[in-house]
Every structure is written in C-alpha cells, then in structure tokens.
Amino acid sequence: MIRFEEISKEFKQSGKKMKALNHVSLEIEKGDIFGIIGYSGAGKSTLLRMVNGLETPSEGKVFVKGKELGSLNRQDLSHIKKSINMVFQHFNLLSSKTVFDNVALPLVLNKVDKATIKKRVHELLEFVGLDDKASSYPSQLSGGQKQRVGIARALITDPEILLCDEATSALDPKTTVSILELLKRINQEMNITILIITHEMQVIQYLCNKVAVMEHGQVIETGNVTDVFGNPQNPTTKEFVRTVIHDEIPESIVKELKQSTREKKIFQLKFFGENSSQSLLFQISQKFKAEFNVVFANISELQAATLGIFTIVFYGDPSETEQIRQFVADQGVDIEEVIL
Amino acid sequence: MNTVSNELILQSIYETIYMVSISLFIGAVIGLPLGILLVVTRGNGIKPNKIVFFVLNGIINIFRSLPFIILLVAITPFTRIIVGQTYGTTAAIVPLIVYIAPFIARLVESSLLEVGQEIIELGKSLDASMYQIIRYFLLPEAFGSLILALTTATIGLIGATAMAGTIGGGGIGNLAITYGYERFNTSVIILTVIILVIIVQIIQSIGNRMAKKLRHE
Numbered sequence: 001m002i003r004f005e006e007i008s009k010e011f012k013q014s015g016k017k018m019k020a021l022n023h024v025s026l027e028i029e030k031g032d033i034f035g036i037i038g039y040s041g042a043g044k045s046t047l048l049r050m051v052n053g054l055e056t057p058s059e060g061k062v063f064v065k066g067k068e069l070g071s072l073n074r075q076d077l078s079h080i081k082k083s084i085n086m087v088f089q090h091f092n093l094l095s096s097k098t099v100f101d102n103v104a105l106p107l108v109l110n111k112v113d114k115a116t117i118k119k120r121v122h123e124l125l126e127f128v129g130l131d132d133k134a135s136s137y138p139s140q141l142s143g144g145q146k147q148r149v150g151i152a153r154a155l156i157t158d159p160e161i162l163l164c165d166e167a168t169s170a171l172d173p174k175t176t177v178s179i180l181e182l183l184k185r186i187n188q189e190m191n192i193t194i195l196i197i198t199h200e201m202q203v204i205q206y207l208c209n210k211v212a213v214m215e216h217g218q219v220i221e222t223g224n225v226t227d228v229f230g231n232p233q234n235p236t237t238k239e240f241v242r243t244v245i246h247d248e249i250p251e252s253i254v255k256e257l258k259q260s261t262r263e264k265k266i267f268q269l270k271f272f273g274e275n276s277s278q279s280l281l282f283q284i285s286q287k288f289k290a291e292f293n294v295v296f297a298n299i300s301e302l303q304a305a306t307l308g309i310f311t312i313v314f315y316g317d318p319s320e321t322e323q324i325r326q327f328v329a330d331q332g333v334d335i336e337e338v339i340l
Numbered sequence: 341m342n343t344v345s346n347e348l349i350l351q352s353i354y355e356t357i358y359m360v361s362i363s364l365f366i367g368a369v370i371g372l373p374l375g376i377l378l379v380v381t382r383g384n385g386i387k388p389n390k391i392v393f394f395v396l397n398g399i400i401n402i403f404r405s406l407p408f409i410i411l412l413v414a415i416t417p418f419t420r421i422i423v424g425q426t427y428g429t430t431a432a433i434v435p436l437i438v439y440i441a442p443f444i445a446r447l448v449e450s451s452l453l454e455v456g457q458e459i460i461e462l463g464k465s466l467d468a469s470m471y472q473i474i475r476y477f478l479l480p481e482a483f484g485s486l487i488l489a490l491t492t493a494t495i496g497l498i499g500a501t502a503m504a505g506t507i508g509g510g511g512i513g514n515l516a517i518t519y520g521y522e523r524f525n526t527s528v529i530i531l532t533v534i535i536l537v538i539i540v541q542i543i544q545s546i547g548n549r550m551a552k553k554l555r556h557e
Contacts, residue, residue, distance in 0.1 A: 082467060085465070085466070088461075092458045094480060095555070096480045096484070105476065108476065109467075
C-alpha cells in the first residue's frame with residue numbers, strides 16, 4: 001500500500017545541513033495498522049508527511065498504491081491524495097466553523113452536493129459518537145471530542161489510508177484508549193490502512209500489528225509488534241518496550257538475592273501464551289531436583305497473544321542449572337541469564 | 341457662545357460619514373487583496389514569491405511612512421485625474437483611500453498571520469488549491485480579527501478626515517479646527533470632541549461585538 005524506498009531528506013537550518021531522514025526503507029501493507037515510534041526529532045513526522053506529499057524526499061522514492069509519487073503529474077498525484085487523509089495531534093479544527101461544517105469541509109472542497117454532504121456528515125458523526133454535537137463549535141468540545149471530529153473529517157471522503165500524526169499525544173490516558181479503540185474499529189470495519197506515528201509505546205501495544213522504531217533519521221528495528229515486543233534488539237527499542245512491559249527485578253528482591261550466599265543462577269524467560277508457561281514450570285520441577293523461585297513475573301497483552309516474562313532463580317550446582325537452561329531453550333522459549 | 345448652527349454640525353457629521361464610508365469601502369476593496377497577497381507570497385506562505393513580496397512590501401511601507409497632510413497635497417494631480425477636482429469633500433476621498441488602503445493591507449496581513457500554520461497544513465493535506473485555502477481556511481478563521489482590523493481602520497480614517505479640511509473636505513474634525521481652534525472657541529472644540537468620542541465609541545463597540553460573535557472562543 002505504501003512503500004518507502006531508500007528515503008533521505010535534508011533540511012537547511014540556519015545555513016547548516018540537517019539530515020532528517022537517512023536511507024529509510026519500509027513497507028506498509030493493505031490493512032496494516034503500522035506504528036512508527038521514536039523520540040521527537042527522529043524524523044518520523046517528516047516520513048509520514050511524504051505519503052501525502054506535504055514533504056518530498058531529497059533522495060529515494062515513495063510508492064503509494066504502487067505508484068511512485070515523484071513520477072506523477074499533478075492530476076494523478078491529486079487523485080492519489082484524495083485516498084489519503086490525515087489526523088493531527090492538535091486536531092487542526094477550524095474554530096470559526098461548527099462541528100458539522102468542519103467535518104463537511106473535505107466534501108465542500110470536492111464540490112459535493114449539499115444533500116450528500118448532510119447525509120455523510122451525520123453518518124460519520126454517528127460513527128464517532130458525536131451526532132448530538134453537530135452544531136457545537138470546537139471550543140465547546142473536550143480534547144477527545146475534538147479528535148473524534150478530526151477523525152470524522154478524515155473519514156468523510158472514504159480514504160484508503162489514514163495518516164495519524166501523534167493522534168493521541170495531546171490526550172489524557174483514558175481518552176487515548178477510547179480514540180485508539182475508535183481507530184481499531186476504523187481499521188476493521190472500514191478496512192482502512194492506518195499509519196500512525198507516536199512516541200508512546202502504549203499506542204503501539206494497543207493498536208498496531210507492525211512497528212518500526214526510528215532514531216536519528218533511521219529505522220533501527222522493524223517487524224511484527226509481537227516479535228519486536230517479545231525480543232527487542234536495539235537499546236532504544238528495549239527502552240521503549242520497557243515503558244510498557246516491565247522486566248526489571250524490583251530493587252528489594254535484587255538486594256535480597258545479592259545477600260544470599262547460596263549457589264544460584266537467575267534466568268529470564270519470555271514466552272507467548274500463559275498456559276505454556278505453566279506447563280513448562282511443571283516440567284522443570286518434575287525433571288530436575290533444583291529448587292527454584294519465581295522472583296518476578298509480568299504478563300502483557302499484545303494483539304491476540306500474551307507475552308509472559310518470568311524471572312526465575314534456580315538454586316543448585318552450575319551443571320544442573322546449565323541443563324535447565326538447555327532444556328528451556330529446547331522448548332523454543334527465549335531464555336537469558338540475568339547478571340545482578 | 342455657540343457660534344455654529346445645528347445645520348452646520350449635521351452637515352459636518354454627514355461629510356465625515358460620507359468620506360469615511362466611501363474611502364473605507366474602496367480602501368478595503370484594494371487593501372484586502374493586497375494583504376492576502378502579502379501573506380501568500382511571504383517566505384513561508386502558500387506560494388512564496390520573493391519579488392512580489394519585496395515590491396509590494398516596499399510600496400506599502402513608502403505610503404505608510406508619508407504623513408497624511410503631505411500625502412493630501414502631494415497627490416493633487418492624481419486626485420484631479422480621478423475625480424476631476426482637487427478641492428472639496430469628494431476630492432478628499434482620493435487621498436483618504438491612498439492613505440487607508442496600505443494601512444488596511446497591513447492590518448489584513450497581521451490578521452491572516454494569526455491563523456496557525458496547522459490550518460494551512462490541513463488545507464494542503466486535503467489537497468485544497470491556493471484559492472480554496474484562502475477562501476475556506478484563511479479568511480473564515482481570520483474573520484473576527486479582520487472585523488477588528490476594519491474597526492481600527494475606520495477610526496484611523498475618522499482621525500485623518502480632520503485634516504481633509506485643508507483641501508475643503510469638511511467634516512467634524514474640520515469644524516473643530518476652523519470654528520473652534522482658529523477662532524479660540526473652546527465650546528465648539530469641546531462639542532466636536534464629544535461628537536467624535538461618541539462616534540468612535542459606537543464604532544469600536546460594534547466592531548468588538550461582531551468580532552466576539554464570529555470568533556466562537
């Protein structure tokens with residue numbers, strides 16, 4: 001649906017050249033909810049704006065629906081842009097217009113007749129749960145309601161792609177969840193491909209099926225959300241994952257473990273699906289004599305799967321703990337020794 | 341003590357309203373597009389154009405720096421071409437327009453610049469043309485502020501009309517100067533000042549009220 005091929009972008013800032021994007025390649029397939037996460041200044045916003053031509057790459061190519069944007073004439077580009085709409089962090093509503101007129105605006109620009117506009121606006125306002133606010137002005141709405149208006153406006157032209165620019169970053173946690181639910185519904189019920197950029201890992205965890213992590217203008221890690229969350233490779237990715245999935249042993253337990261003089265090894269086990277974890281622990285206790293103790297456990301929901309992280313201390317001689325490690329690894333479970 | 345007749349006062353009020361309304365209307369018709377052009381062609385505008393912006397900006401600055409009383413006399417030949425006369429109320433309208441149009445252009449410029457870049461970005465993301473961005477995004481968002489700008493321009497014009505007396509324009513300001521100031525008649529000065537204060541107050545409150553209604557904040 002969207003393909004970035006070796007995209008670079010340079011900006012001139014007070015005479016100095018700044019590289020905002022550095023050879024970025026990504027592919028977003030139809031039906032994806034693709035999240036791009038990164039700290040501010042990572043270049044994710046610039047990348048997003050290339051999809052609808054608000055930015056153009058200095059090098060590389062952007063393909064949307066199989067067409068390279070740089071090669072299109074104005075008419076074809078305009079045609080492609082009509083199938084892409086954007087949801088903004090700060091909603092970008094016209095304060096001088098009612099909710100109805102704000103949502104209607106894209107159709108007015110397309111010179112759609114009034115009766116159709118009226119019908120569509122009410123359909124969309126109903127979909128986002130704001131039909132009773134049609135004649136309100138944006139200043140009378142809460143942040144979450146404003147974003148619903150922004151979303152209704154983005155949906156009114158029946159787009160195939162929705163670009164979300166930090167769509168929940170200006171909202172409180174509870175409202176964020178309700179907006180994410182709405183975006184999920186849009187993806188499922190309307191079959192709209194969503195590309196969302198964010199700095200909040202919760203957004204990725206809750207909403208996306210695929211993720212790309214960006215830093216200093218480059219994609220440092222990308223893949224299915226379950227894979228990236230389950231086994232982050234890059235330090236920055238680990239940092240992001242840690243904001244939603246805690247895998248650190250609490251300080252008090254670390255202290256206790258350090259004080260004990262018994263011979264032991266600490267392992268961190270990661271697996272998907274809760275049941276498998278229980279049977280694995282059962283098998284370990286049946287097979288080995290070693291005493292073990294779960295010192296930390298965390299189960300997180302990711303899409304349909306659950307990711308379990310267990311930190312377990314095994315007491316016993318090194319040869320046996322090594323055997324246990326091998327046994328667990330043979331079961332296809334990710335196991336890593338934790339050094340205090 | 342009152343040496344001016346009621347007819348003369350009414351006549352003066354009429355002259356002021358006549359000069360202000362016509363020059364405001366034509367000044368706005370000229371100033372509004374110029375203000376829009378300034379915003380559109382500036383460096384970070386919708387269609388940046390250094391040459392157009394530089395020339396327009398320069399011309400407006402030149403007219404804005406001329407004192408009105410100088411302008412009044414300096415453009416007499418031009419006034420003759422336009423209205424066929426150089427003396428009287430109608431003749432005063434030409435310099436008033438030349439004075440107020442660049443002022444309105446500046447006020448329109450600053451009103452439109454108040455509209456955030458995010459609104460322009462929205463327009464671009466919806467693939468709106470330059471005309472559509474101006475018509476559906478910039479102008480509606482700046483409307484309240486534009487009303488206030490026109491209010492300011494109107495009051496500025498009332499002040500300028502006092503000097504239009506120099507070329508026989510008449511008006512309340514002129515009444516104050518010729519019958520009050522030059523004849524040492526304090527009561528006439530006070531009377532005309534009161535009338536001016538009332539007119540300005542009325543115009544400003546109408547402007548404020550309209551702007552408030554349009555802004556929905």
